[in-house]
Amino acid sequence: MHPDKKQTIINAAMELFADKGFEGTSIREMAAKAGVNIAMVNYYFGSKEKLFEAMVEEKSTYFRERLTEVLNDASKNELQKIDTIIEDYVNRITSQHKYHRVIHQELMLQQREALHENIIAVFAKNKEVLKKIIDQGMKKKVFRKVDPELTIVTLFGTMHQALLSKSMCKFLIAKDANFDPYTDEVFKKRLINHIKQVMHAHLSNK
């Protein structure tokens, strides 16, 4: 009938999971938000937990592409590749911050740990590509000798810290009450520039 009804449920669920957590979100709430009968969730997905897994799976495929082409782009040097990834990733998080919040919450908890592997697998590709670029840069002596893994941690950690908690973001940036970091282009630029500056200083060997 409605072939996108599953999708509607997944989208409603994700919003609620991001704002209230998995156990904080009830099936009745999701069904109401999606405009469907509460029985439809179990009809389509089998259970609340399987819906959650389906949501992670469905949203994560969105991020699995690209990035490898950056690695093999001969027109860019290592530092330019890092810059591209920074821009790319900030745009991803701002456009899909609810999904990233869900993922991040889930990884901090010690529940449904079987899911952690799936989530980590999405990051794996990104980490791999970044690691290769950093290693390459160090080999060519255009990068200074750094800790590759923790450099990646700093890269992602800065973005997540800046973008995944609105309260913390507002506090640190001290904007007015209706400031929204996910739509504010000025802030996005500011964040991108900062991370680039940090990474240039940290990596560059001049």
Place this chain on the structure above:
Amino acid sequence: MHPDKKQTIINAAMELFADKGFEGTSIREMAAKAGVNIAMVNYYFGSKEKLFEAMVEEKSTYFRERLTEVLNDASKNELQKIDTIIEDYVNRITSQHKYHRVIHQELMLQQREALHENIIAVFAKNKEVLKKIIDQGMKKKVFRKVDPELTIVTLFGTMHQALLSKSMCKFLIAKDANFDPYTDEVFKKRLINHIKQVMHAHLSNK
């Protein structure tokens, strides 16, 4: 009778909140873990939510001291002060990572938002001190011109990313299965050194 029974409940609650989230933790579970009757929670704290608030309040006071003395330590230059804060903060998180996990989860959710102010207030002092040091360093031209707020974000973001999700940490560092980032002194040193290196490169004006 037992004057530390409230404390026992708070400690049991915090562990469970950190692993399962607020709504994922039941009062019966906490009571069992603390070895008290389930009615004692409401008897002492009034409600589950008030217990949560009491926990945040009680644990946060632990972090409210120090740090100002670092600011006024005339024997240290600005970079040395930053180094001290890095060491200090990594030690805090590793020794109290469950508390930091709870705080971090809470800030990502859009529930109990009245609590966010209290939580943010704990960070406020730390941010203030760091900001003063960075501003001072920039004024003296020993620091390069940077974005002070986002520099703080990078500092905290790196630590949180590295220490608050065990799955992510294990994946990035690729240690064996029973590697524990909170007790592993080698990893702690490695993290401290990395953050220092990043901050030196980012801030230092030589």
Place this chain on the structure above:
DNA sequence: ATTTAAATCAAACGTTTGTTTAATTTAAAC
């Protein structure tokens, strides 16, 4: 037009939830 299967629904299922009650035990005050 009839059949058949998928989709949708309101209602009910048995649990678990946070909280309260009312009785009992404990310990301090007098």
Place this chain on the structure above:
DNA sequence: GTTTAAATTAAACAAACGTTTGATTTAAAT
């Protein structure tokens, strides 16, 4: 030793939870 208040308990509370049922509607297949 009696009184009084605080602490502790088992039991019960209504509400909300995820899930299932069985009937009904919808749409495709024959």
